[in-house]
Structures are given as C-alpha cells and as structure tokens.
Amino acid sequence: MKLLEGKTAIITGASRGIGRGIAQVFAKHGANVAFTYSASAEAAKALEDELNAMGIKAKGYQSNAADFNEAQKLVDDVVADFGALDILINNAGITKDNLLMRISEEDFDKVIEVNLKSVFNMTKAVQRTMLKQRHGSIINMSSVVGVKGNAGQTNYAASKAGVIGFTKSVALELGSRNIRCNAIAPGFIQTEMTEKLGADVVKGWTENIPLKRGGSPEDVANACVFLASDMSAYVTGQTLNVDGGMLT
Ligand SMILES: NC(=O)c1ccc[n+]([C@@H]2O[C@H](COP(=O)([O-])OP(=O)(O)OC[C@H]3O[C@@H](n4cnc5c(N)ncnc54)[C@H](OP(=O)(O)O)[C@@H]3O)[C@@H](O)[C@H]2O)c1
Secondary structure, eight states: OOTTTTOEEEESSOSSHHHHHHHHHHHHTTOEEEEEESSOHHHHHHHHHHHHTTTSOEEEEEOOTTOHHHHHHHHHHHHHHHSOOOEEEEOOOOOOOBOTTTOOHHHHHHHHIIIIIHHHHHHHHHHHHHHHHTOEEEEEEOOHHHHHOOTTBHHHHHHHHHHHHHHHHHHHHHGGGTEEEEEEEEOSBOSHHHHTSOHHHHHHHHHTSTTSSOBOHHHHHHHHHHHHSGGGTTOOSOEEEESTTTTO
C-alpha cells in the first residue's frame, strides 16, 4: 500500500541532502511533490524530472523560505498548480558555526532567519488552506542540537530549539481543526551539511552513536512518511529523534 497516495506535499530545501531524500521517498509512496530550493537550479530540475518519471506530479520552485512574502507566493502558486495541499515539510536550513567569542551578529541573525523565521513564514502561509479543509500535517526539521545544545553552534541550536517550541504551540493552536504539527530531530545525517566536518569529528560522532553509523536522508524521510501519513493520525506536538540512539 502506498501510504501517501493522493496527498500533496510541499518540501522546502529539497535540491539536495535530507530534503531530496524526503522528496524521493514521498514520491515512492505516491505523494505529489512541490519542492523548493535556494540556488541549485540544475539539481532541482534533475530532481523534478526524476520524480515526474515515477508517475506522480512534481515541481521545483526557487523560493527563499526566509522571506515572508515569497513564502506566501510559493503557497499560492502550489495551490494553483496542484489544486491541493495536505503536507508541509519545513526542511530548509543552514549552519554558520562559530564560537560565541567569534560569531558575528550577521551570522546569528542569518541562521535564525533561514532556520526559524522560515518555519513561521511557511506555516502562516499554509494555515488558511489547511484550516479551510480541516486537515493537514506539518513537519518541522529540528535537530538533536536543538534538544541538547552544542558548543560552536549557539545560533543553530537556538534556531532548532525555537522550532520545537513553535511546533508544540502550533499543535496546541490548530489541533481542534485536525491540523497536526510535529518535529523531527535528526542526529548525524550524511549530507553536504555534515561533509563540512573533519574526518576526526565524524569519527568521534559515530563512535558515540549506539547504532554505530551516521544516518541517511532516507532514514529521516521514512520518519516523515509516518508523520505525514494517516498512520500518525493521533500524534501531534511531538519531537521524534532520528539519531541512531545518540541522545539516549
Ligand atoms: N545533516 C544533518 O546531519 C542534519 C542534522 C540535524 C538536522 N538537520 C537539518 O535538516 C535540514 C536539511 O539538512 P541537510 O543536511 O539536508 O542540508 P543541505 O544538504 O545543506 O541542504 C539544504 C537545502 O536547503 C536549501 N536552502 C538553504 N537555504 C534556503 C532558503 N533560504 N530557502 C529555501 N531553501 C533553502 C538548499 O537549497 P540550495 O541547494 O539551492 O542551496 C538545500 O536544498 C536542515 O534544516 C538541517 O538543519 C540536518
């Protein structure tokens, strides 16, 4: 059985990494996929073609999730193009790591804007459609770093902890309209974001993971399928760690 047959999803930041993995797994489960990217136009076109060849409808949109008006326009365009909107995955995110001593105001603000403000922008933008139809599943990409904190990532940790607070509040506010909102806290997932880390940092992380490996985008995508599908119809306001047991 295809768990997402007939559902339409918006996934932000899907030109690579976890977002791309979610788009591929969602298409496999029968979802129509509208996805965004920031600059990687070629990769986005390749993904759009790959997904359409899987027999679902897919389209990539260049849209800055950190911009309030762009987020609203994106949702209007998706509803016009697809005629439906059941799932929102706020996945777009960046890092600009530095010790508090060295971090600039600009790098703090930028990470908050792209990782946290974007979640507000997109959730505001889908709210009207989801309220009207009286259903929807919103999934926000947090991080184990948002749960636990991490030296050298004050900006990132604050943004991802903010995402968890936002998620719980939306779950409380919109639950009576059958709109669910959950967060996923991935651990160490092998993507371009983590490729920036040195080999010994990666080795240190992996040794401390009970399952003794980094995660794949598909590992995170499978958790998203659960939270997006009717299999999780009675689950809202939760943060699901997808971290190989790292925080256990
Ligand atoms: N990798 C990990 O270990 C890990 C762990 C915990 C949480 N996460 C979270 O998971 C999410 C995905 O991470 P990832 O590792 O897959 O990252 P990634 O490989 O760096 O990919 C980031 C994606 O976000 C897009 N993007 C960046 N800024 C954007 C903006 N302003 N508007 C719209 N799209 C934007 C990028 O588009 P372009 O290609 O066009 O730049 C790209 O598609 C992030 O929220 C991250 O914080 C990752």
